[in-house]
Amino acid sequence: MEWLGFHFFAGLAADRALLPAQHDPLLVILAFLVACATSYATLDIAERLKHIEKPRSRDRWGGFGALCLAGGVWTVHVISMRALHVPLKMGFDIPSTLVSMLLALFAGLLSMQALGREILRPWQYLIYAAAIGLSLSAMHYAGLLGQQSVAVAYFEPHLFGLSVAIAVGTGLLIVLLARYLSDGSNLIHQLLKFAASLLLSAEILGANLLGNWSRNLTVPIDAVLLPDNPERNLQISVTLALIALLLIAATISAAIADKKLQGKEHDLRRVNALLSQLDQARMSLQQVAHFDPLTNLINRRGFNQLFAERLMEHAHDGGMLAVMFLDIDHFKRINDSLGHDAGDELLKVVAERIRSATRIQDVVSRFGGDEFCILISLPDHHEEARHLAERILQKTKEPIELAGRRMVMTTSIGISVFPRDGKTCDELLKNADLALYQSKGHGRNRFNFFSPNLRTKASLELLLEEELRSALREESELQVYYQPIVDLRTGQVAKLEALVRWQHPQHGLLTPERFIGIAEANGLIADLDSWVLQRACRDLSELRSPGFDHLIIAVNCSALNLAREELHDEIEDALRRNGVLPRRLELEVTENALMGNISNTIQLLKRIRALGVSLSIDDFGTGYSSLAYLKRLPLDTVKIDRSFIIDIPQSPQDMEIVQAIIVMAHTLHLKVVTEGVESPAQLDFLSRYGCDYVQGYLFSKPMPLEQLRPLVQELNQRKPVIVETLPQETSADENGDADHVSSPWSNRKQTIHRVKD
Template identity: 65%
Template sequence: MDWLGLHFITELPDSGQVILHCTHDPILVLVAYLVACAAGFAMLDMAERVGHVEKSAARRLWCWTGAACLAGGIWAMHFIGMLAFEAPIQIHYQLPVTLLSLLFALLASYLAMHTLSHPQLSLRQYLQAATCIGLGIATMHYVGMVSMQSDAVAYYHPALFIASIVIAIGAALAALLLSSHLRDGSGIFHQLLKYAASLVLGAGIVSMHFTGMAALNLILPADVPLTLPADNNHLQLGLMVAMIVLLIIGSSISAALADKKLQNKERDLRRVNALLSQLDQARMSLQQVAHYDALTNLINRRGFNQIFAEKLIEKTNEGGKLAVMFLDIDHFKRINDSLGHDAGDELLKVLASHIKSSVRSHDDVVARFGGDEFCLLISLDNHDEARHMAQRIMHKLKEPIELAGRRMVMTTSIGISVFPEDGSTCEELLKNADLALYQSKGSGRNGLHFFSSNLKTRATLEFQLEEELRHALREDAGLMLYYQPIYDLKRGQVTKVEALVRWEHPVHGLLAPERFIAIAEANGLIAELDLWVLRKACEDLGTLTTAGYDELHIAVNCSPLNLARPELADEIELALRKSGVAAHRLELEVTENALMGNIANTLVLLRQIRALGVSLSIDDFGTGYSSLAYLKRLPLNTLKIDRSFIQDIPKATQDMEIVQAIIVMAHTLHLQVVTEGVETREQFEFLERFSCDYVQGYLLSRPLPLTELTPALEEINQRKQPHTVNPLSLARGTGSPGSPDPFPGSPDSHAGASIVRPIR
């Protein structure tokens, strides 16, 4: 039976002679197996290389390289195996047909490498590829057998022939699966697996070849004489072919290994570059965070100081002026308190945009220092440029803004300092601009001020006074209390005195409260100062009690800031207990605005104080914004009318009507009325006529130290009418109608332990 040019037999023919004794050179068989193993290892290594290479051109290159190594190895194994075949007959090979078999091996090997270049394949696809590859290898083998020429005729046993093809397909399938499995991995264990897989693949390839050789039977026809084989050098030729193929395979594997290392280095280099890029981005991000405000994207204080220092060096060397402008949004805290911090942040973004759009160019620097404080740095030729820019910013910020469903208008206060007139360093110019801003806010806000030397002098003085006030409180030195009598119109005598703090300064002499109360409030000293006044007043009241004035009451002013402290009631109780004074003899005076500032918390504290037995008085009534609805809820005893309603009586008819209405209202609320600032007999008679309860002022006496208070009280109580001038009183300077204020510009009735001051 013939098929595809091959002769198949199931039984040997009767005629002819059968070549029975065909053998194989064991050395060449071993060499063939080693070549097959090397080809298998090359395929595994090239498959791994193809799977890891990134560029498509390089993938095609290594695919062809792997195909060439595998094809060369299989073909060389087949060729060496044929050289190992020993038959008792002369045999030679046709070179063209032998080379044609190499082409089939190359096609099958390329199909194998192309299949392995796909990362994921199904089992069916692997079977299809293995079948094609196995058939290609089998074709290579039997085409190579066809090239074998001799006097004998080659017959093949069909079962072994089919078995060889099946073995070829199985070896191909094993090669594909092993290569796919071993394509990813690293380490010594992975390398050992590749070696083991190479031995298995080599065995499969050799098994296919020698199964095919086992299927071969050479039959010499009867009429053909037997020609013995001549001497040959098959061993040397086989070893030479093996060496050449192994060198090619080894070179290819070495090249693959070198390329792998190079690719790893390139990958590491890219990773390093990526890390450097990330570090550069991180550095830029850190620089952004370090020098820019996250909310408004404006430069922050650190970035501003850096640019400021550079600009100063430039202007110092080249000449020119710089203006530093401090901006503070007026009453911004109200936005956060009423609408929340999110709305406040949105408003800051809008305001920052308005400020940025108001500057002239990129040379002008706009920064946010935090909260609602902004700072500008501009180059200029004269002061008017800074003034015009500040006015432009103020005008821009007044544009209505829609926020949280509301339409609002914001204003700003601005302070300006100019280089080189107002300073030569960043710190000095910023400090001076801040002083100018403080002046703007103190002047009613929504304005601008340039720095002047007077501001610096005043700031220096205030700083010095702050330190000296701390020392005075700490050492209990220099502070003293003056007392102004409060006359009871119904009883015709002094029943109360108001404690007024003074400071005997070692350099500036006797200072009125308005010189240091605001400093105490701004620097956290007011609670300590109020407590000192409270203790000293209770102590002096004890002294007056010993002197026989056991019915005398004392009024002490309380700061609005101190009224917010929940421990105030405990401090009052402790001061009364230490001095041994009855609580009903102490009266605490609080201003109208302080009571209304936080009505809920204030009401709780006032009730605690009233529970001690201490009286409560609302001071400076009529100058604040109290509501009758709240006023009737407060546990008050006394209402004190501000002197501003008295000073023009009897000339001001409207003031007379207002005072009369306040007295009627207070009595309706069951409150006693004290009128302060009484200086003339007409004022006294008017108040007496309209049932005022108490009067206080220079008509009776100016504030006096404790040592002078007792004689003054005796003198006042001895008068039949307080407007009767006593010569002794004039001689002592304790008061007279229209007597001048010893502290000009501020009535002593306001000069208590605390004065309401706007605090920046």
């Protein structure tokens, strides 16, 4: 049976033989890859067509898409034909090959025309699908008929019809999927596009393979067959695939670049549309840009501009200027304890008080945070700056109602004077800042004028920072001193507090107050704390002799180090490396450090406590902690700051505060350590009111471990002194009988402590 040049298979003649055929899997995979790239490029260009606004550009991209689709589909067709191996040498008819290429181009043009339309009705979908599918089928079978050999090709009707149907379905999929996936840019959209590409490529390859399978090649039984060259087929297929993939890649790259360019053009049009509005608002925005929205004061930018103008005027006229740097003492505590809203309200109040203390011609600025800067013109001397600073200090100390609480805030001020302290804006601001740090370092709530020795001190601080880095790296100058902590119940030395010292080669032995601030300001505090922890654990491992094997060493932890999650692992490593039992280590943290980030702090302390390490809160009573937080913290010990002990027994108020802290701590099942004990009277008071541990110069100054061993033995051998307990309070019940009322120290029959010989 013959139709349009096709011989349909109706049975094998007796004098002819059917040639065996099989597909090369490698070439089939190669054809599938080209089909995938073609499908993805077609979907990408269809998406590009949807968003192109200019008709000429849309036509140009439609042509690119048609070439890309035609080239890819025709390449898949050729590779699939080459993939079918038969034991027969095959040639190609050039006119038939050109016809198949034109049919592929026609199918591509039809596809791009369908995708370029704004609206397609259902019957138009079917017409385009049929036209595209028939063009693809005609392309494939024209190529098959163009193969020349001694064999005669017969096509199986059902496979022939099925391949045509799949080609029509491919045309429908091209139109449906490309239009459906023309909008979107998220990950799900990209995944859908990849999935659609796989489905479409399977349809394209399937139609070609079915066309190959529908063809049966027959030859006379006595024909002499010349086998085809598989390597040549592979070379031709790979070459065509590379050409097609390069064409597709170039098309996709051009589409991406054009999309970005169009986006920039669209943005440019939007910018041009907004320029007129921005120009109208420019003056008002410039005004806003130079003022702080919270306090309505000039901000840093506006201040710098005015400062430069005033400096030029005074340099020309020979006048004097004063620059005053001011910030609020302990402002961070307000934010941490009362919240940022309360902090903002405080800034407003302070700004208004500064403004009320200055003259109308003075420039008041908020630099950011709690920093303020004031610029004033001076007569022939700088006394006016001194008077203004005094007025500001007095104004800011007035009570403030904040978050339902009445509190007093103080400020620190640093002052530099032009031309004595500098000739440029930067130099004067830097020198005023140095004077401010001088005020803070001398107790805050004061002002200081800049002096040249402050610059020398800043240089020294920088030098100390470098030397501290070297000392930490070499571990040759740092030392750990220990101060004993005495248990008042037994009179024995129960703990040793580890205190770092720096044996500086030029400045001698430096206490922590001299270099801890440098370490915290320059990111060295974690290394310093880690070094002290390792050294303390190493010393603990050596305290194994009788009288020392029970000692606990308390190690301080800075506020910055407490915010590090690695602290738990460092403690665990130090204990394991030195073979120290966790119960012999106590970690001391300051009250303010605990309040920094209470939720994270509690979790970290619980993990450390789970190791078996005990926890102590240092300097209790000097910060802003609340009892609600204190009861949530996994603490073992409360250490009362020496500032409450120094005036005992002369200060009844301090005695009442210490007594209240002891009662509160015992109520929360916490032990109490009091530091700074220097007199027997203080020791007697603490013993009577149930303090658990004491430390101070009454027993020993901090000293190296080698010097401390004999002192600990001497303290442990002295006879205890019995201190009478306070009489128990009584109260009457309903019947008038007097019963004893228990107090936190009522069950202590006697308290033992040691005094100096």
